Amino acid sequence: MKLTREDVQRVATLARLRLTAEEETSLTEQLDNILQYMDKLNELDTSQVAPFTHAVDLVNAFREDQVTNQPDPEALLANAPERYETFFKVPKIIE
């Protein structure tokens, strides 16, 4: 199965990545090349193998729901691309 330019465009939209025309061309070729290499896995019969889930046997890691740090809005907002008073300012979401 050959990866197409349309596949690349569809995946780029899913990943919220804008690509240039040149990037679409080179990624179509490179990803197809890499995916062909991945097809090597089809040599393996894994019908009787349970998928890997975790490297160590851990079950749920529960802890008490306690406040351990004081909220510091100024420290968090200091990295905001745009702010308004004590809010993150973002592009309009609903018209």
Place this chain on the structure above:
Amino acid sequence: MNLCALTFHEAREKLRKREFSSHELTDAVFRRISETDDKIHAYLTLCRDAALEQAKQADQRLGQEPNFPPLLGVPIAIKDNFLTRGIQTTCASKILGRFNPPYDATTIKKLRAGGVVFTGKTNLDEFAMGSSAENSAFFPTRNPWRTDRVPGGSSGGSAAAVSADQCIAALGTDTGGSIRQPAACCGIVGLKPTYGRVSRYGIIAFASSMDQVGPMTKDVEDCALLLEVIAGYDAADSTSVNRPVPHYTDALTGDIKGLRLGIPKEYFVSGMQPEVDRAVREAIRLLEKNGALIEEISLPHTEYAIAVYYIVATAEASSNLARYDGMRYGYRARAKDLTETYMRSREEGFGPEVKRRIMLGTYVLSAGYYDAYYLKAQRARALVKKDFDDAFQRCDAIITPTAPTTAFKIGEKTQDPLQMYLSDIYTISVNLAGLPALSLPCGFDSAGLPIGLQIIGKPFDESNVLRVAHAYEQSTAWHEQKPNL
């Protein structure tokens, strides 16, 4: 005395005897950085003023506290994917903009409490994705042994800084070999601990089922000492494992008599540089001479590991990197609406390799392909893990090369992503299985470039990994050689 060339255990002893102060040691390290970093480019950010202030405070504590913490006053470099409160953190990406972390990673908090002096933040492949440090959005780091070569990656800056004596030791992260492969390329010691051994809280996530933090040092004893400080349970990392941290230095006895070492036949195949093959076989003979029992073993699914890794790691990365949307922190492009803002911020903020991996990861997780790629890879991953479980029935540790070749030329593999991925062939199975593994120097090739020996251990058996590494190091002098800068 050349202070910056000291190991951490040597420096600590001399600080204790007050032969010099932490301030003098720190000053020597920064002089070395200013003399050499225009050739190497190991650092993205230097913290000279803060470091000299930390050194002054350390000197006060050295005078007042007879049982001072082991790292007090020692200059250490940090890979720039650890969050460091008040020190800009870039992950070698433009997408983080001028990000100044509001908190410290758990490992950084531990080092701060221990009175460490932070020299600065070291270069890496953007988001730790790469094997050469060439994928940094800012500049490539160069190998101190030969500046036309890569230092390996992704922790290339940390490895180069340790090798060039621009710090006493460093921290790195390893998702597919990112501590061990650059350690091999730069002729230093690097350890990836067992998954769950060291907290990842405050590490910028790449592939969460494999990411681990580890020490990068000038010798094995330093590696054991630094691991002892950073290891341990952390409630803030739900994958961290609650079990006691041994005194790793207790394992450094030099005695490996009767220890069973497995040599996987699948690791000694064509494609390996003959000088690497020779050096590793020579190292195995030396370990045998020192009393280890050598046995050939098989890890039959080795040839599938790279395919499994680049499916699982990119899938996890595409999900982890979805958070970079330009809303609450990081780079935001100006655009007409919300979707355009996401698309353009990510287009302008991410470099080519990161985009490639986000695309690959999104593809293998997308409707219609999930079973064929992602689920298939997780099944094959279980087989890779089982290979190791079976092998460890018969041996206590496994010996392999760290990388198939010594450091390659800058630019040599940047045009062919698959070739770059293949340079991780000996390190990634370890991450897939969550095991501890260390790389240490075991020789040089004819171009004068270091060769790395990898020692893989059972889960949570860092002690035996360090024991074997130390015994080997004691009978060789590779680690004493320094690049001529």
